[in-house]
Structures are given as C-alpha cells and as structure tokens.
Amino acid sequence: MDNGNHLTSPATRKVSDKQSQVKNEIVGWLKAITVGVVLVFIMHGLLFAPSVVEGASMEPNFKTNERVVLNKLIYDFRDPKPSEVVVFHVRKEGRDFIKRVIGVAGDTIKYQGDNLYVNGKKVEESYIQGAVQEAHAKGELYNNVDFPNATITESKVPEGTIFVMGDHRNNSRDSRAIGFVSIKDIVGRADVIFWPLGSAQWVKHEE
Structure with missing residues (x-):
C-alpha cells in the first residue's frame, strides 16, 4: 500500500546533485561567453578596429x-x-x-x-x-x-x-x-x- 511517502536512494541523490552541478556550470559558461561577446563588440567599436x-x-x-x-x-x-x-x-x-x-x-x-x-x-x-x-x-x-x-x-x-x-x-x-x-x-x-x-x-x- 502506497502511503504517499517516497524515499530517495543515495545513488539517485548523487545523480541529481551532479546534474544540478553540470547545469550550473553550463549557465555560468553561457553568462561568461555572453559578457565576453558584449565586451568584444564594445572594444571593437570604441577601443580597437581593423584596417586594411x-x-x-x-x-x-x-x-x-x-x-x-x-x-x-x-x-x-x-x-x-x-x-x-x-x-x-x-x-x-x-x-x-x-x-x-x-x-x-x-x-x-x-x-x-x-x-x-x-x-x-x-x-x-x-x-x-x-x-x-x-x-x-x-x-x-x-x-x-x-x-x-x-x-x-x-x-x-x-x-x-x-x-x-x-x-x-x-x-x-x-x-x-x-x-x-x-x-x-x-x-x-x-x-x-x-x-x-x-x-x-x-x-x-x-x-
């Protein structure tokens, strides 16, 4: 009989924590890349420019x-x-x-x-x-x-x-x-x- 209580095994919690960690790392990298791209555009427009x-x-x-x-x-x-x-x-x-x-x-x-x-x-x-x-x-x-x-x-x-x-x-x-x-x-x-x-x-x- 299901009494509504569900227990999570240590292995399951470990996988969940790892997935959460990977997700946070991906979000962090995306933020860093976004900031980097923005800075490149700012530097290109204001500080540096290519010429032939x-x-x-x-x-x-x-x-x-x-x-x-x-x-x-x-x-x-x-x-x-x-x-x-x-x-x-x-x-x-x-x-x-x-x-x-x-x-x-x-x-x-x-x-x-x-x-x-x-x-x-x-x-x-x-x-x-x-x-x-x-x-x-x-x-x-x-x-x-x-x-x-x-x-x-x-x-x-x-x-x-x-x-x-x-x-x-x-x-x-x-x-x-x-x-x-x-x-x-x-x-x-x-x-x-x-x-x-x-x-x-x-x-x-x-x-």
Whole structure:
C-alpha cells in the first residue's frame, strides 16, 4: 500500500546533485561567453578596429592587403608623436590613408633628397634606413627627386594638425600632396599587424 511517502536512494541523490552541478556550470559558461561577446563588440567599436593596408606607400614596413589593428582611444588622451604610424580619413577622397607622423604642431619640416630635418635637426629614420642604404648602394636616391613635391624647402605644421609621409618616399601620396592632416581626422594608431599570420607583429613606433 502506497502511503504517499517516497524515499530517495543515495545513488539517485548523487545523480541529481551532479546534474544540478553540470547545469550550473553550463549557465555560468553561457553568462561568461555572453559578457565576453558584449565586451568584444564594445572594444571593437570604441577601443580597437581593423584596417586594411592598400597600396605600396608604406613599404618596406607595411605591404598591401596586410591587416592591422588600430588603437582608436590613444589620441583621446594625448596628441600623436613623430614616427607613429596612423590611419586617417581623407575627406576629399572619401577613404583612409596609412602614413607615418613626421611632424606635429609647431614643427618646421625640411626634406631634401633623403635628408629629413625637423626644427633644423637631421632626423635619422631607422624605420627606412635599410631601404635608403640599398638605394644609395645603387647610386640612387630613395626619395626620387623627380617625384612631385618630393622636396620640402620649409613647412611649419599648424596647430591641430600633423605632417605625414609614407615610408616608401617616392611612391606615396601624403602631406607633400594632400597637405597637413587634422588630428580630428585620425582614425587610430596602427599597433599590430595581424594578417597574414606570417607577417603578424607589433608595430614599432620609433623616434
């Protein structure tokens, strides 16, 4: 006769406890994944963004079709510094450029042949030194003097702007052609090359 009292065996309780534990772990993982996805979207939108290198203007340090990660937040806290690689929007052309910062507000730029002077002091550009030496070994200039606007007699960088050039000096449309770049038009600083995997590396910003 069933008197309404049901006893649960220890084995049954053990299985039930284990199922409850597994369920809690799954719920915990789902919460963690959800939070992670949300954070990725927030970081992607506010802090970082991918960008594609187009063209040969930043060779030998960046090659066309390479993918880079941009730090979108850094210039909210400070201004760009010389030698940093930045991506900025060119409104007249409706597209983004990737170039290297050569001068900042107040700097006087002079560029003749392969010699760069900032505020009257010659700058040793380590990031293109190898390419320059290779050109000189062939009896050539790395910065081809026949390239339009290759020579800068003297140019002072206005407030709120930067002067940029591509590393591939005789094959770059930069401040020599498009003028000074407003800091407001900077999308971010290129910090990591992440694709292709064989080229993956941190971007070196050297002065």
